[in-house]
Amino acid sequence: MKPTIDFISALLLIGTAQGLILALVLRTTEKGNVRANKMLGLFLLLSSYMIFNNFLRRSFYLTYVPHLSIIAGPMIFADIVVLYWYVRLMTEQGFKLGWMQALHMLPFIGAVILLLPFYALSGSEKINYVYQSGIPMERSIREIAQLIQALVYLSICLRLLLKRRRALKEKYSSIDRINLKWLLFLVIGFCMIWIIASVVWLSGRSLSTSSSTPVLFALLICAIGFMGLRQPEIFSKSEKEENTTAKYESSPLSEKDMDAILEKSDRQIASDRLFTDPNITLAKLAKRIAVKPHHLSQAINTRRNRNFFEYINEYRINEAKLRLADPASMDSTLLSLAFEVGFNSKSVFNSAFKKFTGFTPSGFRKKIQSAGKID
Numbered sequence: 001m002k003p004t005i006d007f008i009s010a011l012l013l014i015g016t017a018q019g020l021i022l023a024l025v026l027r028t029t030e031k032g033n034v035r036a037n038k039m040l041g042l043f044l045l046l047s048s049y050m051i052f053n054n055f056l057r058r059s060f061y062l063t064y065v066p067h068l069s070i071i072a073g074p075m076i077f078a079d080i081v082v083l084y085w086y087v088r089l090m091t092e093q094g095f096k097l098g099w100m101q102a103l104h105m106l107p108f109i110g111a112v113i114l115l116l117p118f119y120a121l122s123g124s125e126k127i128n129y130v131y132q133s134g135i136p137m138e139r140s141i142r143e144i145a146q147l148i149q150a151l152v153y154l155s156i157c158l159r160l161l162l163k164r165r166r167a168l169k170e171k172y173s174s175i176d177r178i179n180l181k182w183l184l185f186l187v188i189g190f191c192m193i194w195i196i197a198s199v200v201w202l203s204g205r206s207l208s209t210s211s212s213t214p215v216l217f218a219l220l221i222c223a224i225g226f227m228g229l230r231q232p233e234i235f236s237k238s239e240k241e242e243n244t245t246a247k248y249e250s251s252p253l254s255e256k257d258m259d260a261i262l263e264k265s266d267r268q269i270a271s272d273r274l275f276t277d278p279n280i281t282l283a284k285l286a287k288r289i290a291v292k293p294h295h296l297s298q299a300i301n302t303r304r305n306r307n308f309f310e311y312i313n314e315y316r317i318n319e320a321k322l323r324l325a326d327p328a329s330m331d332s333t334l335l336s337l338a339f340e341v342g343f344n345s346k347s348v349f350n351s352a353f354k355k356f357t358g359f360t361p362s363g364f365r366k367k368i369q370s371a372g373k374i375d
Helices: 007-028 034-059 073-089 098-112 123-130 135-170 181-202 212-230 237-241 255-272 282-288 294-302 308-325 334-340 348-358 361-373
Strands: none
Touching: 007 034, 034 073, 034 212, 073 098, 073 135, 073 181, 098 135, 098 181, 135 181, 181 212, 255 282, 255 294, 255 308, 282 294, 282 348, 282 361, 308 334, 308 361, 334 348, 334 361, 348 361
């Protein structure tokens, strides 16, 4: 078995190098969500080693370092748990690692214990095991466990992200920069990779000898490393100071009280044109009108049947409709108009506009031009 590097091996090696560099950057950066960045760095570090292990096996360089073989097997159990912890850090305020969280590492510890006899083998015996034909029973059981654990944990991560995304709309008027869409993309991407891995395994091939999933894995971790570094801290100072997800039942308001709060809120938003501030939040608005954030949230949810995101965006869309109908604004671009009424991006503006009016902004403008009035 003469060591050789083919195209796929080169991709794996490049992916390993980029993953290690990103892991180092994320572990040392002090901006953004520092704890989450360090956890993402650990995830990339573990992932990079597993990709490198696959490179060694495929290129036959493993024959020079046989004692590194199979370490990546148990490491998969730890890697998926670290990703789960990262999602928890990004979606839950005050999440801390403790003894209960350490229990998630039991599958990893169990896999290491089961492989202790293998680690005691000589180098040549390990190489013979790695490159033997067929799939040993021990490897089959371990790979089934890996597939089940990965799909279960990724499903939990998806649920956490979707829950957090809904919660953000209760507190922010603009979420395009903090909606964790890239992290949702990451988790869905890993789900797809593990589904592909399941198909590979069901076809009778060992995950240890397949190169398709490691290559996809390498490409994905490189992409999410850059996106993760750019993701800002999603818990603002005001949110840390006031937990706005308090249960309404703990401080019930009468309909009259809620109507009074909304009257103050509507008046403040209209007079100070607060909707044009893309960074307006539930906590900031509540402070302006001197009410508790969860009381304002309750009033908006109950009396307007909207979340805060929709509540503010309705003001923005109404203003946009007026400007689109104004002959003096006919030369304004839709992008500049979106920024002027409080949106951070044209795509979010288009989506919100269509939701409230049934038209795209350009379609609404054409309708106004042809009809000469607002319906």
